[in-house]
Amino acid sequence: MIEDASPLPLHESDGTTPAPVVAAQVRAELARAAPAWQPEFPDAIGFTMFDSPSSEDGTVTVLLPQEAIERAPSQALVRIRSRDGRSYLGAVVAGPFAEPDGMRADSPLLIMTVTQGGIFTPPHHGRVQVELLGEEQDGVLVPPRLRPLPQSPVWTLSAAESARVLRLGGEIQLGTVVGQEQLTVGVPALRKDVLPRHLAILGTTGGGKSTTVARLVAEAQRAGFAVILLDVEGEYTFLHEPTADPRMCRALAQRGLAPTGVPNVTLYHLVNRDTANPDHPQRCAFALQFARLSPYATVELLELTEPQSQRFFQAYDLGKQLLREFGIFPAPNDPRQEQLALEVDEFERGYPRLELLFFTDLVGACLAVANKLDESWRPRHPRLKPENARKRVLELVQALKPSHPNSWGALLGRLNLLHRLKAFDQPDGAPMSYKRLLRAGHVSVIDLSDTGSPVLSNLVIADVLHGVQEAREEEYTAFERQRRQDGPTGAPPPVLIIIEEAHEFLSRERAAQMEVLFQQVTRIARRGRKRWLGLVFVTQLPQHLPPQLFGLVNSYILHKITDPRVADDLRRTVSGIDPALWQRLPTLAPGQAIVAFPHLARPLLAAIDPTPAQLRLID
Ligand SMILES: Nc1ncnc2c1ncn2[C@@H]1O[C@H](COP(=O)(O)OP(=O)(O)OP(=O)(O)O)[C@@H](O)[C@H]1O
Ligand SMILES: [Mg+2]
Structure with a gap:
């Protein structure tokens, strides 16, 4: 908008003045007019x-x-x-x-x-x-x-208005928005549609998943959560110590943060198996109980063939019959135990008091009889060693007429392998107290780095998931009863269960053979929404997770993903991320991630805050 204050018609010459002079006059006039020109929106960018x-x-x-x-x-x-x-x-x-x-x-x-x-x-x-x-x-x-x-x-x-529009607020602080470091990305700790609707942290090796997990653990603890970390590689066994990694220390200093360890951490590991940090100040060895494992889930996790699993259930039924005959469970004249024995849902848990060695012995007896070597059978479980017990077992097994020694032999081999790990039913390792894992502000790291087999790790994960869910149900039942009696009372603290290397536990390849296990996880996920129990699945191989799992998850932290097919698959799963952001996925720096949460107005590219706690380096 140029104000026309010109005394001369700019485009006309009077014919006597030379053209260069006219041009100079025009420039002078323009210069004179310029200060009067005001942009219409001076502060628009x-x-x-x-x-x-x-x-x-x-x-x-x-x-x-x-x-x-x-x-x-x-x-x-x-x-x-x-x-x-x-x-x-x-x-x-x-x-x-x-x-x-x-x-x-x-x-x-x-x-x-x-x-x-x-x-x-x-x-x-x-x-x-x-x-x-x-x-x-x-x-x-x-x-x-x-x-x-x-x-x-x-x-x-402005930063304040951006934070409001993007709905960045939340007690659990993840990091900052890339390009706008004054904006902090938080996750609301107490919104039922966020963490209890479950989270996946995905990304290539070295993308920053473990750092993000460590950050999330510390922040969730601060917000009063009970955090349970199923640590397949033993990466989090030093979480109670401040980080000593020079790169991390530099990154922390840039954010004005100091290295500190996570307080209140207990390190659990299986009895008779090592831990990646034997000097941990709060170390606790625990034993698995065979009786707590659903036989259906166990069959899946042991990857038994159809004939092997048929034999498994034959021996399982035999085990139940013998426990009853021997008065081990239910105890004679105990109506409560009688009732319990009737009510056991074997899709959820196993038969009470049935021990792995007892069960393995029975499978051994079946193999001996199938091989017509009945008398060669030597039980190892103390309850089966007495001659009358041995005779009774053989009698029952002979009535079963077991055949196919090959599949009995293969089953026995699997069970012996498990037994040799000395992690089940051990007198020197207390069973896990799931209730203890649910204490507010507690972090429980379950170190599975020395289980010796993915099968055992998976059995522990299945057991912890189920145990925690059961303990949670009891806690909520008590809470609701108390609320009915005494009026408003504090709800149990929220829980976060983090499963590292989730593709090893729930794999796409084995999804068809893992129906029971998947149903268990689905049930926990569904119940978790009502019971404030959030699952976090962490993996560098999202393409190996069963696609149905993504149906249970509604929040994502996506670190660098280089494989275009994996990125394409995720694109179909995670909605709302604009194409320009997707394009950046293969080139994200360590610690950068696309965060897509239901509370955010839109998915964002974030720089996750570095972790102040120590992670164990894995080669
Ligand atoms: N948020 C972050 N801030 C600064 N540096 C980071 C961040 N996240 C990761 N890094 C850097 O990247 C390295 C690898 O990170 P991290 O171990 O968390 O990756 P990962 O995805 O868990 O890898 P893996 O799949 O091998 O377990 C770290 O040692 C650190 O140097
Ligand atoms: Mg990692």
């Missing part, structure tokens, strides 16, 4: 561009003067006041790009001058692509019906 045939719905191009480029970093939120009076909010999803003024960026002239060091290059402006988040109407964001008109002014939102 840029203006929307006209649309072109390549324009797409939902996004607009915004052009910025050179000096405003850095005010519109990637992911910045902007407000567009359309010239028709409407107001829109949007996010920068591509750019800022620097384009030359008045020339095409690929013009030969420009290419030549830039290659020569750029002495005569033109000034430039910025261009960003803005995705429209919605139209503002009376303070609420509604889906836009139209688009901003060209040349509408654009402003960036």
Whole structure:
């Protein structure tokens, strides 16, 4: 808008004045007029561009003067006041790009001058692509019906307003928004639709998953959670110590944080198996109880063939019969135990008091009889050693007429392998107290680094999941009873169960053979929503997780993923992430992640805060 204060018609010469003089007069007049020129929107960072045939719905191009480029970093939120009076909010999803003024960026002239060091290059402006988040109407964001008109002014939102629009708030602090370090990404600790609807942390090796987990553990603990960490590789066995990793210390210092250990950590490991940190101040060995494992889940986890699993259940029934005959369970004249024996749901747990060695002995007896070597059978369980017990077992087994010694032999081999690990029913290792794992502000690291077999690790994971769920149900039943009797009372603390290397526990390849186990996990996930129990699945191989698992998860932290097929699969699963963000997935730096949570207005690229606690390095 140039105010026309010119005394002379600028374009006319009176015929006597030479042309150069007229030009000088024009320049002088323009210079005189310039101070009167005021931009219409002095604080706008840029203006929307006209649309072109390549324009797409939902996004607009915004052009910025050179000096405003850095005010519109990637992911910045902007407000567009359309010239028709409407107001829109949007996010920068591509750019800022620097384009030359008045020339095409690929013009030969420009290419030549830039290659020569750029002495005569033109000034430039910025261009960003803005995705429209919605139209503002009376303070609420509604889906836009139209688009901003060209040349509408654009402003960036302040940090406080951006945080409000993006709904970044939450007690559990994950990190900052990449490009806008003043914005902190938090996860609300107590919203039922966030953590209890389960989270997946995915990314290539070295992407930063464990660092994110360590961060999440410390933050969830601070927010009063009970945290249970199924640590397959023993990475978290030094979590109680401050980090000594120089890179991590530098990264912490940049964020103004200091290295500190996580307080209140107990390290659990299986009895007779090692731990990655034998000097841990709070170490606790525990034994598995065969009787607690659902025989159906066990058959799946042992990867038994159909004939082997048939034999497994034959021997299992025999075991139940003998426990009853021997008065071990139910005890004679004990109506309560009688009732319990009737009520056992073997899809959930095993038959009470049935020990692995007892069961293995029975399978051994079946093999001996199938081989017609009945008398060679030598039981190892003290309860079966007495001659009358041995005779009785053989009698019952002979009545079963077991055949197919090969599959009995294979089954016995599997069970002996498990037995030799000395982790079941051990007198020197107390059974796990699941209730203890549920204490507020406690972190329980279950070190599975020395289980010697993925099968045993998986049995522990299945057992802990089920045990925790059962303890949780009891806790809630008591809480609800108390609430009915005494009125409002504090709810049990929220729980987070983190499963590292989740693809080894629930694998896509074995999904068809793991129906019972998957149903158990599904049940825990569903009950967890009501009982405030959140599951976190961590893996570098998301393509190996059964696809149904993603149906149980509604939040994601996606670190770098290089395999385009994996990224494509995830794209179909995780909604709401704009294409420009997906494109960045293969090149994310360690610690950067796309975070997609239901409480956030949109998925964001975040720099996860470094962990102040020590992680054990795995080669
Ligand atoms: N949030 C972060 N801030 C700074 N550096 C990080 C961050 N996350 C990861 N790193 C760097 O990347 C390295 C690897 O991270 P981390 O061990 O967490 O990856 P990972 O995904 O768990 O790898 P793996 O699959 O091998 O277990 C760390 O040692 C650290 O140097
Ligand atoms: Mg890791």
